[in-house]
Amino acid sequence: xxxxxxxxxxxxxxxxxxxxxxxxxxxxxxxxxxxxxxxxxxxxxxxxxxxxxxxxxxxxxxxxxxxxxxxxxxxxxxxxxxxxxxxxxxxxxxxxxxxxxxxxxxxxxxxxxxxxxxxxxxxxxxxxxxxxxxxxxxxxxxxxxxxxxxxxxxxxxxxxxxxxxxxxxxxxxxxxxxxxxxxxxxxxxxxxxxxxxxxxxxxxxxxxxxxxxxxxxxxxxxxxxxxxxxxxxxxxxxxxxxxxxxxxxxxxxxxxxxxxxxxxxxxxxxxxxxxxxxxxxxxxxxxxxxxxxxxxxxxxxxxxxxxxxxxxxxxxxxxxxxxxxxxxxxxxxxxxxxxxxxxxxxxxxxxxxxxxxxxxxxxxxxxxxxxxxxxxxxxxxxxxxxxxxxxxxxxxxxxxxxxxxxxxxxxxxxxxxxxxxxxxxxxxxxxxxxxxxxxxxxxxxxxxxxxxxxxxxxxxxxxxxxxxxxxxxxxxxxxxxxxxxxxxxxxxxxxxxxxxxxxxxxxxxxxxxxxxxxxxxxxxxxxxxxxxxxxxxxxxxxxxxxxxxxxxxxxxxxxxxxxxxxxxxxxxxxxxxxxxxxxxxxxxxxxxxxxxxxxxxxxxxxxxxxxxxx
Numbered sequence: 001x002x003x004x005x006x007x008x009x010x011x012x013x014x015x016x017x018x019x020x021x022x023x024x025x026x027x028x029x030x031x032x033x034x035x036x037x038x039x040x041x042x043x044x045x046x047x048x049x050x051x052x053x054x055x056x057x058x059x060x061x062x063x064x065x066x067x068x069x070x071x072x073x074x075x076x077x078x079x080x081x082x083x084x085x086x087x088x089x090x091x092x093x094x095x096x097x098x099x100x101x102x103x104x105x106x107x108x109x110x111x112x113x114x115x116x117x118x119x120x121x122x123x124x125x126x127x128x129x130x131x132x133x134x135x136x137x138x139x140x141x142x143x144x145x146x147x148x149x150x151x152x153x154x155x156x157x158x159x160x161x162x163x164x165x166x167x168x169x170x171x172x173x174x175x176x177x178x179x180x181x182x183x184x185x186x187x188x189x190x191x192x193x194x195x196x197x198x199x200x201x202x203x204x205x206x207x208x209x210x211x212x213x214x215x216x217x218x219x220x221x222x223x224x225x226x227x228x229x230x231x232x233x234x235x236x237x238x239x240x241x242x243x244x245x246x247x248x249x250x251x252x253x254x255x256x257x258x259x260x261x262x263x264x265x266x267x268x269x270x271x272x273x274x275x276x277x278x279x280x281x282x283x284x285x286x287x288x289x290x291x292x293x294x295x296x297x298x299x300x301x302x303x304x305x306x307x308x309x310x311x312x313x314x315x316x317x318x319x320x321x322x323x324x325x326x327x328x329x330x331x332x333x334x335x336x337x338x339x340x341x342x343x344x345x346x347x348x349x350x351x352x353x354x355x356x357x358x359x360x361x362x363x364x365x366x367x368x369x370x371x372x373x374x375x376x377x378x379x380x381x382x383x384x385x386x387x388x389x390x391x392x393x394x395x396x397x398x399x400x401x402x403x404x405x406x407x408x409x410x411x412x413x414x415x416x417x418x419x420x421x422x423x424x425x426x427x428x429x430x431x432x433x434x435x436x437x438x439x440x441x442x443x444x445x446x447x448x449x450x451x452x453x454x455x456x457x458x459x460x461x462x463x464x465x466x467x468x469x470x471x472x473x474x475x476x477x478x479x480x481x482x483x484x485x486x487x488x489x490x491x492x493x494x495x496x497x498x499x500x501x502x503x504x505x506x507x508x509x510x511x512x513x514x515x516x517x518x519x520x521x522x523x524x525x526x527x528x529x530x531x532x533x534x535x536x537x538x539x540x541x542x543x544x545x546x547x548x549x550x551x552x553x554x555x556x557x558x559x560x561x562x563x564x565x566x567x568x569x570x571x572x573x574x575x576x577x578x579x580x581x582x583x584x585x586x587x588x589x590x591x592x593x594x595x596x597x598x599x600x601x602x603x604x605x606x607x608x609x610x611x612x613x614x
Contacts, residue, residue: 006148007150008186008187009037010037010147010148010149010150011037011150011155011156011157011185011187012037012038012041012042012185013035013036013037013042013145013147013148013149014075014149014150014153014155014156015041015042015065015156015159015183015185016035016036016037016042016043016044016183017035017075017136017138017141017143017145017149018065018068018069018138018153018156019035019042019044019061019065019161019181019183020032020035020044020046020141020143021064021065021068021138021139021141022061022062022064022065022067022068023044023046023053023061023181024141025064026060026061026064027048027051029048029049029093030046030047030048031046031047031048031093031094031095031096032044032045032046032047032094032096032097032143033045033046033047033096033167033169033178034096034100035143040184040185040186040195041159041162041182041183041184041185042182042183042185043180043181043182043183044180044181045096045167045169045178045179045180046178046179046180046181047096047176047178047179048179052179053164053179053181054164055164058161061161061181062159062160062161065159068138068139068153069153069154069156070154071139071153071154072152072153072154072155073138073139073152073153073154074138074151074152075136075137075138075147075149075150075151075152075153076136076137076138077134077135077136077147078134078135078136078137078142079132079133079134079135080132080133080134080135081131081132082101082104082105082130082131082132082133083105085101085132085133085135085144086098086101086102086105088135088142089101089144092142094144096169097144100144101133101144104130104133105130133146134146134147136149138152138153139153156185157185157186157187157188157192158185158186158187158188158189158191158192159183159184159185159186159192160183160184160185160192160196161181161182161183162182162183162184162199163181163182164179164180164181164182165179165180165182166178166179166180167179167180184196198441198442201441202441202443202494204497205440205441205493205494205495205497205498206338206494207338207339207340207489207490207491207493207494208338208339210493210494210497210498211234211338211339211493213498213556214233214498214506214557214558215231215233215234215557216230216231216233216234216237216489216493216506217229217230217231217234217339218231224343225333225336225343226331226333226336226341226342226343226344227342227343227344228339228342228344228486232506233506233507234489234506236506236537237489237500237504237506238346238485238486238489240503240504241482241485241488241489241492241504242324242346242348242482242485244373244376244608245324245348245373245481245482246322246324246348248369248372248373248481249320249322249348249350249369249481250322252320252365252366252368252369253318253320253365254320254321254322254350254352255320255321255322256321256322256323257303257306257321257322257323258323258325259296259299259302259303259306259323259325260296260302261295261296261325261326261328262284262293262294262295262296263293263294263296263301263302264291264292264293265291265292265293265294267301267302267305268281268294268297268301270301270459270460271300271301271304271456271459271460272395272428272429272455272456272459273297273298273301276428277297277329279330280297280329280330280331281294281295281297281329281330282294282295282328282329282330295327295328296327296328297327297328297329298327298347299323299325299327299347299349299351300349300351300453300456300476300478301456301460303321303323303351304351304456304457304460304462304476305460306321307319307321307353307462307474308460308461308462311465312353312463312464312465312474313464313465314355314464314465314466314467314472316464317353317354317355317358317464317474318352318353318354318355318358318362319352319353319354320350320351320352320353321350321351321352322348322349322350323349323350324346324347324348324349324485325346325347325349326344326345326346326347327344327345327346327347328343328344328345329343329345330343331343338490339486339487339489339490339493340486340487340490340491341487342484342486342487344486345484345485345486345487346484346485346486347480347482347483347484347485348480348481348482348483348485349478349479349480350366350478350479350480350481351476351477351478351479352366352476352477352479353457353462353464353474353475353476354474354475354477355464355472355474355475356475358475359407359411359452359475359477360407360410360411360414362477363407363408363411363433363450363452363477364411364414364415366450366477366479366481367411367412367415367417367433367450369479369481370435370448370450370481373448373481373482374435374437374447374448376608377492377501378495378501378610379437379438379439379492379495380437380438381417381418381435381436381437382417382418382419382420382435382436382438383412383417383418383419383420383433383434383435383436384419384420384421384422384425384433384434384435384436384446385405385408385409385412385419385420385421385422385431385432385433385434386422386425386426386427386431386432386433386434387401387405387421387422387423387424387425387426387431388401388405388423388424388426388431389423389424391424393428394426394428394429395428395429395455395459396429396430396454396455396458400454400455401426401430401431403454404430404431404452404454405431407452408431408432408433408450408452409421411433412433427451427453427478429451429453429455429456430451430452430453430454430455430478431451431452432449432450432451432452433449433450433451434446434448434449435447435448435449435450437491437495439491439494439495440494440495440496440497441494445491446483447482447483447487447488447491448479448480448481448482448483449478449479449480449483450477450478450479451477451478451479452475452477453475453476453477453478454473454475454476456476457473457474457475457476458473462474462476498558499558499580499582499583500558500560501560501583501608501609501610502560502561502583502601502604502605502609502612503604503605503606503607503608503609505537505558505559505560506537507537507538507539507557507559508536508537508538508559508560508561508601508605509531509536509537509538509539509559509560509561509562509563509601510538510539510540510541510554510557510559510561510562510563511524511527511528511538511539511540511541511563511565512540512541512547512550512551512554512562512563512564512565513540513541513542513565513566514547514564514565514566515566516542516544519567519570520565520566520567520570521542523565523569523570524540524542524565525540527563527565527594528540530594530595530598531598531601534598534599534601534602535602535605536598536601536602536605541553541554547564551564551578554578558580559580560579560580560583560612561577561578561579561580561601562577562578563575563577563578563597564576564578572591573593573594574591574592574593574594575591575592575594575597576589576590576591576592577589577592577597577614579612579614583610583611583612584611584612585611585612585613585614586614589614590614592614597614600613600614
């Protein structure tokens with residue numbers, strides 16, 4: 001972290017203590033869990049017994065917090081022997097703090113393994129001895145905490161309480177449920193105001209809300225949590241995205257393959273996924289044999305079997321496979337979130353098997369595909385180089401990892417991409433180039449990824465015959481341009497607020513009739529047929545409703561082009577399209593011949609443009 005980020009984290013953590021101070025003043029019987037700084041703010045886990053905090057209480061709590069801030073109390077660090085600290089928690093009836101300290105004491109000089117990062121960050125450093133622990137005091141409030149804090153309560157910037165949620169103590173549903181009180185905090189009132197405005201806009205753009213309003217996808221309790229189903233409109237959107245991704249890869253030499261949706265357990269034992277992710281797999285029991293099957297959580301092990309199905313020569317490499325297919329992972333119910341986190345996710349997956357001297361070319365190939373895709377959808381990219389950390393969570397030698405990481409970095413630098421490096425974000429089998437997009441309201445999301453893998457070819461004993469006749473090991477490069485199509489859709493729906501460009505719009509043109517006369521209906525039907533002949537997605541609203549109501553209905557569905565058909569249009573064989581505002585180039589739309597209009601829209605769809613040509 002930079003110094004500025006550290007200072008902001010200290011300020012937010014200090015506000016968590018100020019929140020706890022205020023809560024204790026209002027509810028003296030309050031028992032506290034942990035209260036860390038988080039992205040954009042802070043929270044504190046609180047147990048009030050049978051009492052419940054609601055959003056109606058926020059104003060009163062904030063008023064009490066402001067009193068603490070105005071009194072400018074110093075944050076004073078106090079160290080206690082661990083036994084004295086445990087005695088203090090008993091005297092002050094703080095059982096959650098007592099439990100944490102007892103875990104530390106049992107751990108000796110090594111922290112208890114079940115302390116999560118939030119607890120660890122609150123009470124001790126990972127390499128700290130536990131002979132003594134620290135408390136922080138401000139005014140009459142004392143809390144078990146390792147810090148750091150700002151100098152005093154008067155130096156904490158601007159804040160606002162924004163959410164209350166339930167949270168099991170230590171994330172275990174067998175433990176008591178506490179109330180997690182969240183706040184947001186920034187250095188200035190202006191930054192806070194900007195953030196709150198962005199949050200309001202984010203609520204309007206929530207893909208779950210827009211997915212329902214635009215009739216894109218549904219969930220059903222009878223089908224199961226995290227298993228989305230797509231309506232005809234939503235299916236058009238996802239298939240157009242997949243079609244574009246496929247075309248980008250096919251142009252770069254990738255060939256389609258197909259694999260089944262389940263496999264024997266043995267495949268993932270060899271790949272290493274069973275040991276790493278066994279508890280995330282859906283198990284399938286055969287009634288015919290004793291074989292244990294699983295629904296596939298990834299595709300790469302299957303693709304190695306296609307590669308290994310026949311001898312390979314150096315002349316054949318690179319061999320490139322692509323497949324857009326659904327995978328299944330048994331995600332925790334509490335972590336499911338619309339299309340952002342699902343149990344069935346469709347990946348636009350690619351695997352290239354190449355020689356070591358071909359790595360840079362292959363990576364450049366894939367990076368150019370990613371760049372083209374995200375330029376087309378109108379999203380800016382930067383790159384995260386995701387490396388291993390020093391833990392034992394990775395397969396393969398450190399020498400292989402260092403070589404792979406160096407080659408990825410060289411490729412990114414040679415492509416002059418904006419990048420940053422982050423340890424601990426690699427896949428367990430190799431480092432990654434993660435493509436990060438920034439959406440319309442400034443949020444960053446990880447989407448495409450390119451992963452270099454020396455490990456899986458080794459585990460599956462993949463080979464090719466080199467020019468000198470020796471057997472050599474290929475390198476495997478994994479890539480997904482969209483990543484999970486469901487997750488990308490969640491990001492893209494919110495980025496566009498559901499205003500899709502013509503090529504992605506489920507409905508590209510809507511025809512509205514001004515009356516029920518036969519001549520009008522016949523003209524509209526002829527216009528619709530001509531549009532369909534050009535593979536345009538078009539509907540006709542000829543209901544016996546006012547034209548204003550029909551226009552509003554089209555606007556709700558954010559249709560790019562709306563044509564109002566009456567006697568004037570019939571007589572002139574011209575239309576004056578109503579163009580969605582975000583696409584329009586001219587303030588006032590122009591009249592244009594029907595044939596020219598339809599050909600222009602068809603060309604826009606084929607060219608995947610973001611703006612109207614009319």
